[in-house]
Amino acid sequence: MKKNNLRFDWDAYFTIPGGSSKIPSPASFGQIAKKKEKINWDACYEKKNIPWGLPHVHPELMQAVAEYPIRPCAALDIGCGSGLSSVWLARKGFKVTGVDISSSAIQMAEKRAEGVCRFHIADILEKDIPGAPFGFVFDIGCFHHNLHPSFVERVASHLEPGGLWFSLVRSADRSEEHEGPTMPIVPPKHIATDIVKIVEKYFEIHHLRASSYGIRTTSPAYVQPQNIGFSFWACLMCRRPRIR
Ligand SMILES: C[S@@+](CC[C@H](N)C(=O)[O-])C[C@H]1O[C@@H](n2cnc3c(N)ncnc32)[C@H](O)[C@@H]1O
Numbered sequence: 001m002k003k004n005n006l007r008f009d010w011d012a013y014f015t016i017p018g019g020s021s022k023i024p025s026p027a028s029f030g031q032i033a034k035k036k037e038k039i040n041w042d043a044c045y046e047k048k049n050i051p052w053g054l055p056h057v058h059p060e061l062m063q064a065v066a067e068y069p070i071r072p073c074a075a076l077d078i079g080c081g082s083g084l085s086s087v088w089l090a091r092k093g094f095k096v097t098g099v100d101i102s103s104s105a106i107q108m109a110e111k112r113a114e115g116v117c118r119f120h121i122a123d124i125l126e127k128d129i130p131g132a133p134f135g136f137v138f139d140i141g142c143f144h145h146n147l148h149p150s151f152v153e154r155v156a157s158h159l160e161p162g163g164l165w166f167s168l169v170r171s172a173d174r175s176e177e178h179e180g181p182t183m184p185i186v187p188p189k190h191i192a193t194d195i196v197k198i199v200e201k202y203f204e205i206h207h208l209r210a211s212s213y214g215i216r217t218t219s220p221a222y223v224q225p226q227n228i229g230f231s232f233w234a235c236l237m238c239r240r241p242r243i244r
Helices: 026-037 041-046 059-067 084-090 103-113 149-158 192-199
Strands: 074-078 095-100 118-121 134-140 159-170 203-213 230-239
Touching: 041 103, 059 084, 059 159, 059 230, 074 084, 084 095, 084 103, 095 103, 103 118, 134 149, 149 159, 149 192, 159 203, 192 203, 192 230
Parallel strands: 074 095, 074 134, 095 118, 134 159
Antiparallel strands: 159 230, 203 230
16 A cells, blocks of 8 residues: 555554455454554543543534434444443433443443443454444444454444444544643544545445544643644444445
């Protein structure tokens, strides 16, 4: 793959020892991702160093649910973190399951949910989540850490045909350098074609639009609304009945 400063370098990120052009199995991809990323999500949640944990549900998720409209069904929140979006959707009548690789995040989510959602500690790349097939899957900032065909395959395998997937992925366009609060984990940036290329086999794209994600901070660098946080792609996709 050609490299330039905007393209995400898949090869460097996911180099498979021994080399192979085949899509890795979910299990082997999980091992690769862990080895490459070495992200300690638990440490962030334990220290409450979670600047992505906004005080409100992301407006793009709210808009997607209202606009289509997505009817209450079994829903899966991948990388649910402290469960804000899961609980919001459950209170709208969805039967929500949240999954996160971090046990500390799941503890926080369970406390917040007071029983209105089900949560699992799991790596989505390695474990099947009980409750599938889901009618709606969403992730707020999880896919961009795992932007790979295997993640897409895992989402598709948890969705019923015709089911919807909403994802917020950090964009390489209008991409502000982050100068405000210390980000324990800076999300990788992606261009639209990187998303399109890997989701198309399983998903029809309903919309892919530019958005931004506020960061909770008192830094004066973020007082102007147009300068808040990161740029994101808000992507709503429909699982194809037949894989292409
Ligand atoms: C940027 S945080 C967003 C959390 C939450 N969606 C929110 O908006 O507050 C990404 C989350 O994805 C989780 N995560 C990352 N990789 C994962 C994986 N392979 N399986 C499950 N969860 C994962 C992390 O533990 C983290 O909680």
